[in-house]
Amino acid sequence: MRMATLRPSWSDGKPSESLVSIVRGDILSARSTQCSTEVVGRKSYGKYRLLACLAGFLLVVASPTISRAEKLPLWEAGLGFAGLSLPDYRGSDQQRFYVLPLPYLVYRGDFLRLDSNGITGLLFHSERVRLNISADAAVPVNSSEDTARRGMPDLKPVVQIGPSIEISLYRDTNSERVVQFWVPVRAAIATDLSRWNDIGFVVNPQLTFDFNNTGPGKGWNFGLAVGPLFATEPYHEYYYGVAPRYAVPGSRPAYDARGGYSGSMLILTVTKRLGHFWFGAFARYDELSGAVFANSPLMRTDQSVMTGFGLAWVFAESKTLVSPSP
Numbered sequence: 001m002r003m004a005t006l007r008p009s010w011s012d013g014k015p016s017e018s019l020v021s022i023v024r025g026d027i028l029s030a031r032s033t034q035c036s037t038e039v040v041g042r043k044s045y046g047k048y049r050l051l052a053c054l055a056g057f058l059l060v061v062a063s064p065t066i067s068r069a070e071k072l073p074l075w076e077a078g079l080g081f082a083g084l085s086l087p088d089y090r091g092s093d094q095q096r097f098y099v100l101p102l103p104y105l106v107y108r109g110d111f112l113r114l115d116s117n118g119i120t121g122l123l124f125h126s127e128r129v130r131l132n133i134s135a136d137a138a139v140p141v142n143s144s145e146d147t148a149r150r151g152m153p154d155l156k157p158v159v160q161i162g163p164s165i166e167i168s169l170y171r172d173t174n175s176e177r178v179v180q181f182w183v184p185v186r187a188a189i190a191t192d193l194s195r196w197n198d199i200g201f202v203v204n205p206q207l208t209f210d211f212n213n214t215g216p217g218k219g220w221n222f223g224l225a226v227g228p229l230f231a232t233e234p235y236h237e238y239y240y241g242v243a244p245r246y247a248v249p250g251s252r253p254a255y256d257a258r259g260g261y262s263g264s265m266l267i268l269t270v271t272k273r274l275g276h277f278w279f280g281a282f283a284r285y286d287e288l289s290g291a292v293f294a295n296s297p298l299m300r301t302d303q304s305v306m307t308g309f310g311l312a313w314v315f316a317e318s319k320t321l322v323s324p325s326p
Helices: 046-058 233-240
Strands: 008-011 014-017 075-087 095-108 112-115 118-125 129-138 158-171 177-191 196-203 206-214 220-231 260-274 277-287 303-317
Touching: 095 303, 129 177, 158 196, 177 233, 196 233
Parallel strands: 008 260
Antiparallel strands: 008 014, 075 095, 075 303, 095 112, 112 118, 118 129, 129 158, 158 177, 177 196, 177 206, 196 220, 206 220, 220 260, 260 277, 277 303
């Protein structure tokens, strides 16, 4: 599971960037778990704890763009919690609810930023175009807890990194109404911290619509994102392939996944900043009919729904003020 950006929110009509999520990112298997030794079900995954917390951090939503006229702290720090209702993977018919710690971290450096564009390294920017290096993550799946995958190997955490381009199509004077075209292209690596396996690339072009500092009393931020998803054969094979030795006669035949179209997504988000507190919620719908892996025996449904909310207390910030974006 847009596994993921940090987006700004507003407080009393003024913008202040906050943490965000994967929901606007390109993680195709959006699953999160508790950051504990019991990361997935009852099986212990202590060595995955750091990656699970990172993916949980990326899985909480926030909102879009902010006014360039405002100066913001160089860094902000806070802590809260998030609640998530997610399928085991896109196409799974098993939904689970998770509660996890939510670190709130914002850093607005010149070249490395945790801000409205996610965890990024800025390569190029102009008035309308930004080129970044961005990253995302997905946590493991315990196959013994999933009916379709029972008897198959567990899915390791997946880390993604690569370039992304963001094109501004429309922006009003105060950046309260923003339309953008955003395309991340990321290499995906499955890892348990002892082994690293290349599993291909993912691409998630999106058209995003942001409505900031609106709603009752102002200060509410609403977002909508829509777009297709694509991935290479190794990525689809990792999630939807069935090797002959794991085939089960009559219920789970062997299956080789192909690269290509991976479905489409629609995301709705809302955030609000109240003093030192930040609140965010999201709903994501994925339509998987027509995906190249639609005939996989691991596909149990053509629809996928993910929802979540987060609440964080921002308890520290830098006295140094910087521009919110280049």
